[in-house]
Amino acid sequence: MALSNERLIGKMAMLGVLDxxxxxxxxxxxxxxxxGKAGSMDSQKVVAAIETAAKSxxxxxxxxxxxxxxxxxxxxxAFHGVTRGQVQLGTVLRTVGLRFIVVRGNPYEKKEExxxxxxxxxxxIGAPVKGLEHEAIGLGINHI
Amino acid sequence: MALSNERLIGKMAMLGVLDxxxxxxxxxxxxxxxxGKAGSMDSQKVVAAIETAAKSxxxxxxxxxxxxxxxxxxxxxAFHGVTRGQVQLGTVLRTVGLRFIVVRGNPYEKKEExxxxxxxxxxxIGAPVKGLEHEAIGLGINHI
Amino acid sequence: MALSNERLIGKMAMLGVLDxxxxxxxxxxxxxxxxGKAGSMDSQKVVAAIETAAKSxxxxxxxxxxxxxxxxxxxxxAFHGVTRGQVQLGTVLRTVGLRFIVVRGNPYEKKEExxxxxxxxxxxIGAPVKGLEHEAIGLGINHI
Amino acid sequence: MALSNERLIGKMAMLGVLDxxxxxxxxxxxxxxxxGKAGSMDSQKVVAAIETAAKSxxxxxxxxxxxxxxxxxxxxxAFHGVTRGQVQLGTVLRTVGLRFIVVRGNPYEKKEExxxxxxxxxxxIGAPVKGLEHEAIGLGINHI
Amino acid sequence: MALSNERLIGKMAMLGVLDxxxxxxxxxxxxxxxxGKAGSMDSQKVVAAIETAAKSxxxxxxxxxxxxxxxxxxxxxAFHGVTRGQVQLGTVLRTVGLRFIVVRGNPYEKKEExxxxxxxxxxxIGAPVKGLEHEAIGLGINHI
Amino acid sequence: MALSNERLIGKMAMLGVLDxxxxxxxxxxxxxxxxGKAGSMDSQKVVAAIETAAKSxxxxxxxxxxxxxxxxxxxxxAFHGVTRGQVQLGTVLRTVGLRFIVVRGNPYEKKEExxxxxxxxxxxIGAPVKGLEHEAIGLGINHI
Numbered sequence: 001m002a003l004s005n006e007r008l009i010g011k012m013a014m015l016g017v018l019d020x021x022x023x024x025x026x027x028x029x030x031x032x033x034x035x036g037k038a039g040s041m042d043s044q045k046v047v048a049a050i051e052t053a054a055k056s057x058x059x060x061x062x063x064x065x066x067x068x069x070x071x072x073x074x075x076x077x078a079f080h081g082v083t084r085g086q087v088q089l090g091t092v093l094r095t096v097g098l099r100f101i102v103v104r105g106n107p108y109e110k111k112e113e114x115x116x117x118x119x120x121x122x123x124x125i126g127a128p129v130k131g132l133e134h135e136a137i138g139l140g141i142n143h144i
Numbered sequence: 145m146a147l148s149n150e151r152l153i154g155k156m157a158m159l160g161v162l163d164x165x166x167x168x169x170x171x172x173x174x175x176x177x178x179x180g181k182a183g184s185m186d187s188q189k190v191v192a193a194i195e196t197a198a199k200s201x202x203x204x205x206x207x208x209x210x211x212x213x214x215x216x217x218x219x220x221x222a223f224h225g226v227t228r229g230q231v232q233l234g235t236v237l238r239t240v241g242l243r244f245i246v247v248r249g250n251p252y253e254k255k256e257e258x259x260x261x262x263x264x265x266x267x268x269i270g271a272p273v274k275g276l277e278h279e280a281i282g283l284g285i286n287h288i
Numbered sequence: 289m290a291l292s293n294e295r296l297i298g299k300m301a302m303l304g305v306l307d308x309x310x311x312x313x314x315x316x317x318x319x320x321x322x323x324g325k326a327g328s329m330d331s332q333k334v335v336a337a338i339e340t341a342a343k344s345x346x347x348x349x350x351x352x353x354x355x356x357x358x359x360x361x362x363x364x365x366a367f368h369g370v371t372r373g374q375v376q377l378g379t380v381l382r383t384v385g386l387r388f389i390v391v392r393g394n395p396y397e398k399k400e401e402x403x404x405x406x407x408x409x410x411x412x413i414g415a416p417v418k419g420l421e422h423e424a425i426g427l428g429i430n431h432i
Numbered sequence: 433m434a435l436s437n438e439r440l441i442g443k444m445a446m447l448g449v450l451d452x453x454x455x456x457x458x459x460x461x462x463x464x465x466x467x468g469k470a471g472s473m474d475s476q477k478v479v480a481a482i483e484t485a486a487k488s489x490x491x492x493x494x495x496x497x498x499x500x501x502x503x504x505x506x507x508x509x510a511f512h513g514v515t516r517g518q519v520q521l522g523t524v525l526r527t528v529g530l531r532f533i534v535v536r537g538n539p540y541e542k543k544e545e546x547x548x549x550x551x552x553x554x555x556x557i558g559a560p561v562k563g564l565e566h567e568a569i570g571l572g573i574n575h576i
Numbered sequence: 577m578a579l580s581n582e583r584l585i586g587k588m589a590m591l592g593v594l595d596x597x598x599x600x601x602x603x604x605x606x607x608x609x610x611x612g613k614a615g616s617m618d619s620q621k622v623v624a625a626i627e628t629a630a631k632s633x634x635x636x637x638x639x640x641x642x643x644x645x646x647x648x649x650x651x652x653x654a655f656h657g658v659t660r661g662q663v664q665l666g667t668v669l670r671t672v673g674l675r676f677i678v679v680r681g682n683p684y685e686k687k688e689e690x691x692x693x694x695x696x697x698x699x700x701i702g703a704p705v706k707g708l709e710h711e712a713i714g715l716g717i718n719h720i
Numbered sequence: 721m722a723l724s725n726e727r728l729i730g731k732m733a734m735l736g737v738l739d740x741x742x743x744x745x746x747x748x749x750x751x752x753x754x755x756g757k758a759g760s761m762d763s764q765k766v767v768a769a770i771e772t773a774a775k776s777x778x779x780x781x782x783x784x785x786x787x788x789x790x791x792x793x794x795x796x797x798a799f800h801g802v803t804r805g806q807v808q809l810g811t812v813l814r815t816v817g818l819r820f821i822v823v824r825g826n827p828y829e830k831k832e833e834x835x836x837x838x839x840x841x842x843x844x845i846g847a848p849v850k851g852l853e854h855e856a857i858g859l860g861i862n863h864i
Contacts, residue, residue: 002275010279011266012160018155028497043383044187049159051381051415064544065420066575072415076373076380081225084797085661086807089372092796093764093771107278112496116278122155126149127771127792131146134251134260134784135154138225139281143498143575188669195669195703208832209708210863216703217793220661220668229373229508230519231662237476237483238564256784271483271504275496287786287863290563291556291820298567299450299554309812311485311747332813350472352688354719358848361649364805364812369513369570375806390493390497395566401642412435419434422539422548423442426513431642431719517652517805518663524652525627527618559627559648564641579844587738587842594731657801657858665740674776683854692854698731700723707722710827710836711730714801714856 002109009107010139013120017101031105032059039097041090041128043079046098050075050119056100060117060144067144071102074119081120081138089125096136098123104144115144123142146253153251154283161245163211175249176203183241185234185272187223190242193237194219194263204261204288211288213245218263225282226265233269240280242267248288256263259288290397294343298427299394305389306346319393320347327385329378329416331367334386338363338407342390348432349359355432359390362407362428369426370409371417386411392432403432434541441539442571447553449533463537464491470527473522474512475511478530482507486534492549492576496547497541499576503534506551506572513551513570521557528568530555547576578685585683586715589696592593593677607681615673617666617704619655622674626651626695630678636693643720647678650695650716657714658697665701672712674699680720681682692719722829728858729827733840748815751755751778751825759817761810761848763799766818767826770795770839774822780837780864787864793824794839794860804843809845815830816856835864 005027015022016033026033026116033055038049051071054060062069079087082096103118119140126133151173159166160177170177178201182193195215198204204211223231226240233240247262263284270277298385303310304321314321326337339359342348348355367375370384377384379406391406407428414421435500439461447454448465458465466489483503486492492499511519516530521528539572551572558565583605591598592609602609608644612626629648630636637641655663657671665672679694694717702709727749736753746753754777758769771791774780780787799807802816803841809816817854839860846853 003277003279008165010281013282014266015162018159019765025244026173032270043379047381058799064542065422065540065747066545066548068415068420068424069201070576072382079380080228084224084284087376087380088807091215091379091811092765093767094792099224108497109226110496113498116400116498118279120281122158122208126785127788132145132788134285134785135147135152135157135283136285137154137264137479141278141280170463178544187667190805191669203455207708209702209828210833210836212703212708213710213863216670223668231664231668232519234474235523235667236511239517252785254784257786260786270497276500278497278501287789291567293567296567298569300570302446303450306447332812335813352487352686353684353846353854354689354692355457356847356852357719357854360538360814365516366811368516371496372509372512375808375812379811381542387440396641400640404642406567408569410446411636421435421464423440423571424551424573425446425552427567427569429566429568431645505720520663523619523667524655524663525623527649559644564644566641566645579855584855586857590736590842590857594735608788653804656804660797660800660860680813694855696857698734709723709727710861711723711838711859712861713730713734713840713857713859715855716804717854717856 003107004109007107009103009105009116009118010141013101013103013118014139016130017099017120017122018051024105029105031103033101033103034059035101036143041095043089046073050102059102059104070142070144074117074142077140078119078138079123082125082136086115095128096123096125117142117144147251148253153247153249153250153260154285157245157247157262158283160245161264161266161283170247173249175247177245178203179245179249181243185239187233191219194246203246203248214286214288215261218261218286221264221284222282223265226269226280228277238269239272240267240269261286261288290360293397295395296402297391297393297406298429300407301389301391302427303370305387305408307408313353314391317393320390321389322347323389325387331377335363338388338390347390347392356374358430358432359405362405362430365428366407366426370413370424382415383415384411384413405430405432435539436541439539441535441537441548441550442573445535445550446571449531449552449554458535461537463531463535464503465535466491467533469531476519479507482534489569491534502574502576503549506549506574509572510551510553513538514557514568526557527560528555528557541573544557549574549576580597580681580685580707583683584694585668585679585694586717588696589677590715593696593698594614602679605681609677609679611677613675617671619665623651626676628676634678635678646718646720647693648686650693650703653716654695654697654714658701659713670701671704672699672701693718693720721742723827726828727827729823729825729836729838730861733823734822734859737819737840737842746823749825753768753821753823754779757822759843761811761815762841767795770820770822779822779824790862790864791837794837794862797860798839798841798858802845802856814846815848816843838861838863
């Protein structure tokens with residue numbers, strides 16, 4: 001059941017979202033991934049941007065709810081890291097500017113573990129005024 | 145007030161905790177930092193391990209409460225990313241094995257912004273059985 | 289003070305919202321109740337639909353704040369079961385389609401316990417796309 | 433993708449935990465399930481009791497982490513309904529006496545949706561004094 | 577239904593816990609109240625101390641669960657103000673030293689609103705080291 | 721590091737917001753403060769009203785993000801006391817009418833502790849119907 005040290009999906013997703021030059025490492029493993037940006041005071045727009053990218057780039061299958069369900073919870077978990085307490089943006093007068101990555105692969109040694117999804121977020125959070133912000137990071141991982 | 149692209153304290157802390165070979169980059173900026181490990185089902189032990197390391201390595205001043213207060217909230221925010229919903233470990237039957245880094249520096253272009261602290265966590269969270277776990281990440285940033 | 293096995297208000301409310309054929313059992317006890325439906329991405333609309341039904345069908349008295357206060361908290365508690373973590377719908381890009389029941393009665397053996405209110409919810413929660421959803425349930429109980 | 437009206441796993445799990453006479457309906461579908469009881473001020477003991485039952489009765493496979501992961505999150509979601517705000521028991525001076533059911537099956541019309549798990553909880557929550565309690569309910573659903 | 581300006585139970589409870597010289601104002605209204613102190617890293621001990629005081633000084637009736645239920649939720653709400661995010665103390669390595677007051681009375685102009693309970697808390701929260709702490713306040717109000 | 725009994729910033733802020741006649745006590749200490757009112761179902765408007773007042777009355781410096789950051793977290797902490805569980809207003813169908821005070825000063829015996837900010841809130845929370853409301857209080861304290 002152990003995690004494989006060469007296939008730590010969370011670490012690779014986070015490195016990939018922090019530094020684009022790392023993305024070829026993810027490709028080498030034969031894993032699917034997509035990257036994008038989302039900036040908004042509306043938390044639902046950030047969720048939608050990530051879901052749309054993951055579907056249009058075929059990271060998850062559109063016609064199967066279990067895949068959407070898995071991704072949704074991974075996004076929400078990553079959002080906890082970014083928002084740190086309340087999964088809210090505009091309603092508490094703050095906004096985000098985020099890069100995101102969605103990675104799909106099996107990080108475990110056993111084949112039976114199947115595919116997992118990792119959503120990593122990196123960017124800024126703060127008042128809706130340029131400069132009044134600091135960095136924020138989130139990572140969500142789920143079995144698909 | 146803008147963040148300096150060369151001194152993104154959250155990104156550097158996260159890269160440093162994910163990959164030790166990145167630590168010299170933090171030193172080059174003249175910033176203080178310390179790294180360590182903490183594994184436990186007792187959430188308070190993880191908090192204590194980080195606080196103790198940061199104090200014994202003089203990242204924060206022991207005799208000034210405002211510094212302890214700043215670090216404590218940064219730790220709690222990083223914990224939100226790791227725990228994603230409830231800042232609890234053993235009480236919901238899960239355990240963590242984490243590497244941590246505490247970095248102190250000014251990530252803004254203006255000197256007047258003074259020192260900030262970043263706490264980055266990376267490791268695993270899961271059932272108290274080896275292998276029944278996935279990765280988790282957290283980042284907390286606060287002004288000192 | 290013990291709960292009466294024949295008057296378990298939470299169980300009866302839940303059975304009533306899951307299966308209409310159970311409603312006469314609630315009537316037999318001489319308890320007041322109302323049922324309805326609410327579907328929305330706006331969480332406040334769901335709260336409003338339940339409050340309006342309970343008031344217009346005289347489950348609670350409109351002119352007494354303590355009754356509204358009691359119902360409101362029972363609704364919010366039921367919402368925790370449906371939302372499981374964040375009492376939010378549209379702001380995290382999800383919608384619900386719910387049946388609800390509000391039951392008023394004394395589930396305890398002692399008369400002095402007076403009236404209590406139970407709010408039970410049953411339906412689906414998911415993405416704002418038909419089929420991308422699973423079931424959800426909530427129950428809130430409060431003294432009136 | 434739609435839910436099948438004859439195989440609403442959440443409704444069936446909840447009916448089964450409320451009323452034992454309903455259990456044969458679940459068996460008819462060929463679904464696996466297990467029932468049990470857990471009473472404690474220690475929230476981790478309740479989680480452990482459900483996990484242990486589900487594993488020893490082969491509802492989920494012990495050797496595959498993704499199955500444990502799926503069950504764990506379903507348990508935590510069901511706990512939200514029972515605890516309604518803080519997933520805590522003894523630390524906020526309250527205790528539970530719960531019946532639980534774990535059901536595994538596919539509630540969707542499409543075969544490709546695969547297995548899902550539903551955890552339903554019903555019982556009482558209150559002060560650690562007999563009688564000072566009311567009923568509580570929770571339901572968690574996850575893809576396996 | 578309006579609140580009476582002369583009987584603002586929350587304001588009076590808070591003033592009473594901040595400044596003992598204000599307590600006779602509460603007595604003048606013929607309201608019951610009790611005051612006490614509780615200091616601990618164990619959140620349940622703080623809850624227990626308030627409940628015990630309120631029962632032994634007959635602010636609430638011991639034999640009626642609805643009164644205990646009402647008080648419990650008022651205490652938990654007051655705790656939210658003190659803990660600001662997670663209703664936890666020792667598990668996140670912090671401790672409190674609190675004065676508390678429990679006041680029972682009708683703050684509304686209408687007699688039909690009956691009795692309400694207000695729990696006000698004032699003191700310090702911080703690390704389990706003298707001086708590493710700041711002030712904290714909480715107020716919970718519920719109908720009895 | 722100890723708090724000074726003559727300069728308990730949280731107590732003074734709370735007394736000041738409960739009773740205007742107390743404000744000269746704060747002035748005597750040479751501390752800056754501002755008071756105001758905010759009533760809304762939009763939580764972000766309440767946050768904005770407090771931030772705007774604190775900036776326009778020079779309690780915090782507009783050009784330094786660390787000061788805005790400190791105030792923001794103090795406001796959010798005070799909001800936890802008012803909202804007691806979910807930092808939400810309109811989305812859960814409730815509204816507030818609040819008086820607020822922002823106080824800046826050093827409540828500790830040591831000069832090195834520097835300035836801290838206290839945000840105290842007092843008013844009513846309830847349904848968006850006059851009279852259907854009770855009192856609420858919140859206090860947030862942060863180092864600047």
